[in-house]
Amino acid sequence: MTLQICVAQLNFVVGDMPGNARKIIDAASEAYAQGARLVLTPELSICGYAAEDLLLRPAFIDACDDALKTVAQGLAGLKGLHVVVGHPEGGGLRSRSVAVTRRHNRASVLCEGQVVACYDKRELPNYQVFDERRYFTPGDGVGVFEIDGIRVGLLICEDAWFDEPARLARDAGAQVLAVLNASPFHAGKSAEREQRMRERVTDCGLPLVYAHLVGGQDEVIFEGRSFALDGAGQVVARAAGFREAKMVVQADWRQGRVALTGAGQSVEALPSTEAELWDALVLGVRDYLGKNGFKGAILGLSGGIDSALVLAIAVDALGADKIHAVMMPSPYTADISWIDSRDMVKRLGVRYDEIAISPLFDGFKQALSSQFAGLKEDTTEENIQARIRGTLLMALSNKTGAIVLTTGNKSEMATGYCTLYGDMAGGFAVIKDVVKTRVFDLARWRNLNDPYGTGSQPIPERIITRPPSAELRPDQKDQDSLPAYEVLDAIIERYMENDEGVEALIADGFERADVEKVTRLIKLNEYKRRQAPVGIRVTHRSFGKDWRYPMTNQFRA
Numbered sequence: 001m002t003l004q005i006c007v008a009q010l011n012f013v014v015g016d017m018p019g020n021a022r023k024i025i026d027a028a029s030e031a032y033a034q035g036a037r038l039v040l041t042p043e044l045s046i047c048g049y050a051a052e053d054l055l056l057r058p059a060f061i062d063a064c065d066d067a068l069k070t071v072a073q074g075l076a077g078l079k080g081l082h083v084v085v086g087h088p089e090g091g092g093l094r095s096r097s098v099a100v101t102r103r104h105n106r107a108s109v110l111c112e113g114q115v116v117a118c119y120d121k122r123e124l125p126n127y128q129v130f131d132e133r134r135y136f137t138p139g140d141g142v143g144v145f146e147i148d149g150i151r152v153g154l155l156i157c158e159d160a161w162f163d164e165p166a167r168l169a170r171d172a173g174a175q176v177l178a179v180l181n182a183s184p185f186h187a188g189k190s191a192e193r194e195q196r197m198r199e200r201v202t203d204c205g206l207p208l209v210y211a212h213l214v215g216g217q218d219e220v221i222f223e224g225r226s227f228a229l230d231g232a233g234q235v236v237a238r239a240a241g242f243r244e245a246k247m248v249v250q251a252d253w254r255q256g257r258v259a260l261t262g263a264g265q266s267v268e269a270l271p272s273t274e275a276e277l278w279d280a281l282v283l284g285v286r287d288y289l290g291k292n293g294f295k296g297a298i299l300g301l302s303g304g305i306d307s308a309l310v311l312a313i314a315v316d317a318l319g320a321d322k323i324h325a326v327m328m329p330s331p332y333t334a335d336i337s338w339i340d341s342r343d344m345v346k347r348l349g350v351r352y353d354e355i356a357i358s359p360l361f362d363g364f365k366q367a368l369s370s371q372f373a374g375l376k377e378d379t380t381e382e383n384i385q386a387r388i389r390g391t392l393l394m395a396l397s398n399k400t401g402a403i404v405l406t407t408g409n410k411s412e413m414a415t416g417y418c419t420l421y422g423d424m425a426g427g428f429a430v431i432k433d434v435v436k437t438r439v440f441d442l443a444r445w446r447n448l449n450d451p452y453g454t455g456s457q458p459i460p461e462r463i464i465t466r467p468p469s470a471e472l473r474p475d476q477k478d479q480d481s482l483p484a485y486e487v488l489d490a491i492i493e494r495y496m497e498n499d500e501g502v503e504a505l506i507a508d509g510f511e512r513a514d515v516e517k518v519t520r521l522i523k524l525n526e527y528k529r530r531q532a533p534v535g536i537r538v539t540h541r542s543f544g545k546d547w548r549y550p551m552t553n554q555f556r557a
């Protein structure tokens with residue numbers, strides 16, 4: 001007995017049920033023509049992941065039901081084909097002060113126009129970026145079905161991170177596990193995920209096929225890279241990361257058990273940290289803009305490393321012809337800032353303009369002169385410059401329909417080293433989850449690699465080597481106001497990402513003054529982050545859905 005299984009690693013759009021249904025029908029029909037008789041799609045493939053509170057709308061569930069029927073009917077003529085799709089099922093009751101859900105996160109097996117088996121997710125994640133208990137009720141059954149003499153046990157994502165659902169499937173007769181997933185990316189997650197699945201295989205003694213989603217959805221990235229493990233936990237197939245792919249594996253009945261093989265396909269290697277971060281950032285920009293209908297992007301290019309990095313990512317994501325870089329010099333802008341900006345845009349071939357902000361800055365100061373009479377210049381004037389730039393970029397966005405990409409990094413978002421309605425003004429924050437030391441690593445990496453063929457060495461060397469400066473007052477350097485970036489980033493990672501305490505960091509050798517300053521700034525600047533644009537999550541904790549701190553807060557330890 002032999003069964004060819006195809007994983008349709010597809011990029012769905014949340015809420016586009018007709019489009020998602022069409023994608024599934026096309027991919028499954030093609031796989032069938034190439035010999036597959038079982039096609040697996042990712043978790044909640046019909047509606048996309050994560051549909052969030054759309055799942056509470058009865059009309060949304062009805063549209064998912066319709067799309068499920070469309071897929072079933074669209075594939076009804078393909079004899080013997082089994083397609084597994086993910087969708088929400090069932091209803092719920094909601095009043096103003098209580099919610100009762102009877103909705104399930106379901107996998108349905110479609111064959112010849114009918115639902116022939118289904119499985120409801122048992123383990124509902126409710127941590128990090130997940131809120132599944134807000135929307136779903138845990139399932140209490142198993143999902144084992146037979147196809148061409150091979151019994152397949154269904155699991156859905158979080159289920160496979162625990163022992164019990166896989167053991168129950170095995171005890172109900174499953175000979176191979178098929179897992180539908182939507183498992184958000186962070187640096188290093190691929191290896192962690194494969195390791196957890198290997199434990200599952202070892203624990204229950206069954207081979208496993210991991211069908212994963214690809215694509216960006218608001219702040220979250222799904223990297224694809226579906227894979228299959230044989231009964232010994234060896235990777236026999238691994239699909240490409242960060243793009244749609246079809247991965248085919250073969251299940252054979254041999255000596256009383258199912259043997260999985262890679263059907264002659266190559267196993268994609270796991271990339272370096274920088275390479276996968278780059279791909280994640282590129283996909284995040286491409287999908288946020290693409291799925292929200294933006295034709296292009298604008299950004300302020302300063303001659304500093306943050307905007308240079310965002311420009312290089314944007315060009316890789318969208319192509320040079322979709323990007324507009326604007327240099328807006330002030331009296332504090334060093335000559336090298338515009339020399340390097342001109343150099344960079346020439347290397348990449350993007351549209352570039354220079355708009356001097358001095359006349360506007362003078363106009364603002366003049367307008368406020370009587371109110372500010374006798375008061376010293378301070379951050380007020382620094383912020384006016386940043387806000388003039390933000391206003392100009394937003395005007396260009398309004399006029400052209402291109403989105404403004406903001407350039408703040410995680411170190412700045414943590415410490416509030418950014419201006420509300422100034423450099424924070426914009427639609428999408430590309431590197432808000434990348435700390436400054438990693439910004440440098442990525443810039444150096446991109447200068448040595450050209451993964452999207454848009455040009456090698458896009459970032460002039462001096463942009464990488466010069467000391468970072470906001471250039472909002474004479475001779476300003478970031479490090480005048482902040483601890484050294486190596487120290488700052490280490491404290492952010494340990495305090496913010498890993499929940500370590502102030503005293504523990506000091507006991508571990510950090511200067512008390514540095515720890516107290518950074519943690520005080522993190523706490524003080526919650527209000528700023530709440531007003532910041534959404535941006536791409538690439539660590540296991542970003543300033544997004546998995547950082548829900550109060551703004552009014554007297555606790556810091």
Ligand SMILES: Nc1ncnc2c1ncn2[C@@H]1O[C@H](COP(=O)(O)OP(=O)(O)OC[C@H]2O[C@@H]([n+]3cccc(C(=O)O)c3)[C@H](O)[C@@H]2O)[C@@H](O)[C@H]1O
Pocket residue numbers: 379382383386412416417418419420422423469470471472527551
């Ligand atoms: N708890 C709270 N809840 C709500 N709002 C609160 C608040 N606390 C202050 N505010 C408001 O926020 C204002 C302060 O925020 P904001 O106006 O942004 O200004 P602020 O944080 O005072 O200054 C911006 C800082 O970022 C630096 N910066 C700016 C731009 C670029 C760069 C760079 O790296 O290139 C650096 C700049 O040098 C300066 O140190 C207050 O005046 C007040 O109106």
Ligand SMILES: Nc1ncnc2c1ncn2[C@@H]1O[C@H](COP(=O)(O)OP(=O)(O)OP(=O)(O)O)[C@@H](O)[C@H]1O
Pocket residue numbers: 299300301302303304305306307308326327328329330333389407408423467468469470471478
């Ligand atoms: N002269 C300028 N022209 C255009 N945009 C600017 C200018 N100065 C600042 N900006 C915008 O404000 C953002 C914030 O400035 P910031 O100094 O933090 O970043 P950077 O200049 O890119 O990097 P660095 O921190 O290394 O100097 C810039 O990335 C850029 O988008």
Ligand SMILES: NC(=O)CC[C@H](N)C(=O)O
Pocket residue numbers: 043125156157158159161181182183184
């Ligand atoms: N969608 C899910 O159930 C994902 C949960 C899982 N632990 C992951 O991140 O991979």
